[in-house]
Amino acid sequence: MLVDWLSVLFGALCVYLQTSISDGALPNKRQMDQLIKGVKWNWEHQKTYAVVKSGSGYIDVDVVSKYRLDGRSKLPTTKPPRPPTKKTVKPPRPPTNKNPPKPPPRPTTNKNKKINPRPPTQVGGSKNLALGKKTYMSSVYGSFGGHYCVNGNTKDFCxxxxxxxxxxxxxxxxxxxxxxxxxxxxxxxxxxxxxxxxVGVSINRLRKCGYFRGPGKNSQKITIKCPGGMKGRFIQIQARAKTILQLADVQVFGG
Known part of the structure; x- marks a missing residue:
């Protein structure tokens, strides 16, 4: 420890001999730097270990210390640690249903569509040509006219x-x-x-389509096929005897 002090004083004296400082005057910055060159610095107490002589007196330790603090030798500063930042946790998103159920389709209504209360009777995939057409009879018993035989209903009769x-x-x-x-x-x-x-294109040109010998059974369905198909506008059913003709329904198919 003593050796260190002596080396410091010796260094300071060597610097002093090389500088021209007037007695009692405070050295300038350049001279002060040379005077305190080699002087150990105690950072903890911010003081030097030596009192350096200047001219006829001595430089006070506080002067040297203040110079060291105000000059190039500053107390190393450390940045204070940053406070830990709190991470904001986003609330979890509500689960989304990627495939929501589709609403049931709305029933479509066509106001211009006419509703047929009695659709035509389909036999063999063809249309009943006699449905609702005009009829004629050789005679009518009571109110049971021919229109009851072309209304598609087998519960009534002509x-x-x-x-x-x-x-x-x-x-x-x-x-x-x-x-x-x-x-x-x-x-x-x-x-x-x-x-x-x-069957015929006119009432004067009727041709035979078929014949039914009978007798007909209760509510019997009788199908008469025209050989090879026939062209006609009028369909006539006639019994050859003195009798009554009463039928539930007559349907004509073709195209």
């Missing part, structure tokens, strides 16, 4: 009086290809027999 060769005629309204005629007998057994079915 009815003639008792006469010779009674007949029912249907006007299709236009010439069509007639493939077959389907006759539904009334729920009366044995009355429909010996009947001829004719």
């Amino acid at each position: 009815h003639t009086r008792t006469q010779r060769n009674p007949w029912l005629r249907i006007d299709l309204g236009a010439v069509n290809n007639v493939d077959k005629v389907v006759i539904y007998n009334r729920n009366v057994q044995g009355r429909f027999r010996n009947a001829f079915i004719h």
Whole structure:
């Protein structure tokens, strides 16, 4: 420790001998730097270990210390540690359903669509050409006119009086290809027999489509096929005897 002090004083004296400082005057910055060159510095107490002589007196330790603090030798500073930053935790998103259920489709209504209260009867995938068409009868019993035989309902019937060769005629309204005629007998057994079915483009040009010998059974469905198909506008069903003609429904198919 003593050796260190002596080396410091010796260094300070060597510097002093090389500088020209007036007696009692405080050295300037350059001279002060040379005077305190080599002097150990105690950073903890901010003091030097030596009192350096200047001119006829001594430089106070506090002067040297203040110079060292105000000059180039500054107390090393350390930046205070940053306070830890709190990480903001985002709240979890609510689960989303990628495939939400589709709402049921709205029922579509067509205001311009006409509703047919009685759709045409389909037999063999073809249209009933006689449905709702004009009819003629050789005679009418009571109110059971021919229109009951072309309304598509097999629960009612058309009815003639008792006469010779009674007949029912249907006007299709236009010439069509007639493939077959389907006759539904009334729920009366044995009355429909010996009947001829004719087709023609006019009432004067009727041709035979088929014949039913009978007798017809209760509510029997009788199908008469026209050979090779026939062109016609009028369909006529006629019984060849003195009898009553009463049928539940007559349907004509073709195109």
